[in-house]
């Protein structure tokens with residue numbers, strides 16, 4: 001009768017046989033005296049347990065008196081989505097990420113099998129419909145769903161312990177992967193968010209392949225290092241400093257990081273934060289699996305007291321020095337509306353090191369700047385900013401990534417010329433990308449590459465002109481200095497002779 005059935009089903013059949021017998025008992029129960037009845041019930045349960053060596057665990061979708069949605073139920077639902085879509089015949093589909101993807105789960109009264117460390121077990125879905133008088137073809141809100149896990153009692157320790165832990169962890173991870181990610185920005189002391197849908201990935205990011213691989217490996221190692229951080233007693237966070245000229249891909253890299261790790265982004269505008277207390281409050285509100293970004297840290301952190309004065313002086317000197325250089329000073333909010341943030345460097349440092357990071361884990365902190373040398377060394381020391389990544393002008397390897405992405409071209413006769421020109425010129429990936437944008441509706445690669453060559457030649461010419469001008473200015477400066485020195489020497493010599501003459505005159509008179 002039970003040939004070709006899995007052992008659990010065989011026992012289930014046996015179980016229903018025993019159940020049937022018990023049903024008949026129930027009918028006759030009424031006619032038996034009470035004591036005899038309880039005696040029989042006790043032994044019938046023992047008999048069932050003896051014949052049916054499987055354990056069942058039930059996970060309801062709502063738990064507690066106030067009927068809270070069970071976290072375990074939704075984790076199990078996510079965990080079973082892969083098995084369900086392969087094994088179950090009747091499935092339920094749900095849309096996540098605002099219509100971007102479908103998640104399948106098994107329909108009511110379906111069963112799927114799973115294997116853990118060589119042990120087979122079964123998950124069945126079911127629902128309890130409340131006993132009501134009225135008959136309805138539509139689902140009622142009182143329906144309670146559940147998952148029932150069945151396994152052999154000799155695997156009790158393995159399933160109750162490691163297996164269920166594994167199910168919950170995996171289920172939560174799948175949920176995180178399926179969730180709609182968010183980009184948070186602070187409006188004063190409060191975060192507001194929009195859906196984060198930046199298409200940048202590390203594949204589309206133009207930079208040398210080895211450097212890119214190193215960063216990806218570092219990020220993945222971090223995201224999987226929960227146990228390691230717990231073991232060494234450090235908060236699970238990591239700081240990145242991205243520095244380089246404007247248009248070299250700092251912001252693009254942050255988006256690629258978020259897309260790689262499936263993290264949310266908190267874009268913190270420091271100049272809009274009133275003081276350290278507000279800063280702390282904002283940071284405590286950030287969730288785990290997120291990147292906290294402070295862009296242009298050199299511009300946004302206005303320091304109070306002595307440091308502020310020093311910084312202003314420094315800024316002025318730097319501006320004098322850089323002159324017409326492509327200086328991209330952004331006015332701070334203080335400059336814009338006359339009342340500024342009181343956030344101090346020490347407040348910021350406390351936030352990076354501080355206890356706030358103990359609540360929840362998995363956070364990246366990313367600072368970007370165009371001028372790394374302007375930053376206070378305390379801010380960027382190891383342990384605070386663990387990894388310093390320079391994003392620089394476009395080299396040939398980075399160009400090849402852009403050519404492949406923008407033009408779908410991996411080889412071209414113009415490549416050697418472009419390679420030479422890139423070696424001699426400082427051009428940002430943003431400028432290269434602009435040349436590679438399709439110029440016609442057909443997106444002719446030849447036209448784009450020629451435009452780039454022309455752009456590079458112009459840039460080279462300008463750089464040479466600038467260098468020649470600088471050289472001439474330097475020469476002139478040297479000449480002027482020499483002239484001034486000569487004149488100074490002449491002046492002192494004249495004064496000396498005058499003094500001598502005066503002395504001699506005094507002597508002859510005396």
Ligand SMILES: Nc1ncnc2c1ncn2[C@@H]1O[C@H](COP(=O)(O)OP(=O)(O)OP(=O)(O)O)[C@@H](O)[C@H]1O
Pocket residue numbers: 204205206207244245246247248249250251252253369370391429430431433
């Ligand atoms: N390395 C790169 N790879 C791919 N695209 C890039 C890269 N760098 C720049 N771009 C392109 O140039 C544009 C500007 O880049 P991005 O905003 O990332 O620069 P940034 O370094 O953050 O500049 P800023 O210092 O002004 O904030 C992006 O939209 C992107 O398309």
Ligand SMILES: [Mg+2]
Pocket residue numbers: 250251252295368
């Ligand atoms: Mg940027």
